[in-house]
Structure formats: structure tokens, C-alpha cells
Amino acid sequence: MRIILLGAPGVGKGTQAKFICNRFSIPQISTGDMLRESVRDGSNLGKKVKTVMDTGALVTDEIIIDLVKERIKKDDCKKGYLFDGFPRTIPQAEALAQQNIQIDSVIEIRVEEAEIISRLAGRRVHLSSGRVYHMINNPPKQKNQDDLTGEPLIQREDDKEDTIKQRLKVYRNQTEPLVNFYQEKQKEGVLSYQSVDGDKTYDNLFKEILIYLEKL
């Protein structure tokens, strides 16, 4: 099964991605996590993308497409995968289509902006595992510590309020056109497109997505 999770920053793509990937035993391919890993490693790629990410802009299509092409060659992708945060522009989606990669389903998660801002402002992450918490909605067992390793949680540089607003603007201008792009693909019978209201509990949202995926 090959799935794309589409939606603005903070709608819960990463959170739902983990549930879906566990359920279907497929890898989560998060371009955001891959880029953050390269920043942490201090690689040339990391040096190139850090400032762009910190300001809430998008990394170039060229870099992202190369990154994804390499990732999906790995053995764990043979039975499928879930893209979380990719594609994010029309050229990225076209690059995917040009590779003859058959996507089964695009799931769009929708949440109002005020709720997104509160979700992102309260988010804390464990960088090395990508585990995500929320200070109120999903707090760690011990304040500011990852449940499994006890290591400190951090606030992402791009989760400051001004940067969140910038990311939402970038989403509206550069990523939202993909809604129409993939709805058209559904009309052509190429894939299934499902839009879900993300303003519900973690579990209820997952249940709704699961009912849809199990019918595919």
C-alpha cells in the first residue's frame, strides 16, 4: 500500500502516520524528519537546509526529489510506504508520477488555523526518534522527558508563533494546490482521495482513517 498524508503543518500528519504505519507494517517516509536528521548530523545537506527550515520556507524540489528517490529504493519499501509531508509542491507530485510510482490513496487532514497554532505551540519532540508530544493534549509521563529514553524533549525552531504563521502561508500558496491536483487524479480513476476533519481525538481520527483504508 502506498499512501500520501496531505495537510497543513500541525494537523497531525506525523501522529497519524505512526499509527497507520504500525497497523499496516509499512515505513513512514517523512521528508521533514529526514531533513532534521541531516541537520543534526551536520552533513552538507543539513548545512544547506537549516536556515530554510528555520524560517518556514520550503527546501528546493531538487533536493527533496533526490532524497525521496534514494529512500524508496531501500528494501523496507518493497511492500509499500507512507509519505508524510511529501509531495509538497506540484513539481514534487509530478516527479513522483514520472517515476511511475502508483499511489493508492491520498488522505488529506483538515484542521482550523487557530487549533493548528495551539497544537504547534504546545508540541515537544524527541529529536532522535521523531516521537511527538503535546504539553496538554499528549504530555510525556515525566515533564519534558521522552517516555522511552528519558532524554530531553525540545521545541522545534520552526514552532515559534511567527514561523508557524509563515509555514501556514507557504502551505496555502505552494502545497494546497495539491488538493485539486489529487482530486483530479481520483476523477481519472488513478487513486483514491479522502478528506478527513482532523479536529477530533487522536484515537477517533485514527479509527476514521482505518475504516477508510480497510475498505480500499
Ligand code: AP5
Ligand atoms: P515537516 O516536518 O514535514 O513539518 P510540517 O508539514 O510542517 O508538519 P508538522 O511536523 O509540523 O506537523 P504534523 O502535521 O506532522 O503534526 P504532528 O503530528 O506533529 O517539515 C518541516 C520543514 O521541512 C518544512 O517547513 C520545510 O522547510 C522542510 N520540508 C519538509 N518536507 C518538505 C518537502 N516535501 N518539500 C520542501 N520542503 C520540505 O502534530 C502536531 C501537534 O499536535 C503535536 O504536538 C501532536 O501531539 C498534536 N496533535 C496531533 N494530533 C492531535 C489531535 N487529534 N488532537 C490534539 N492534538 C493533536
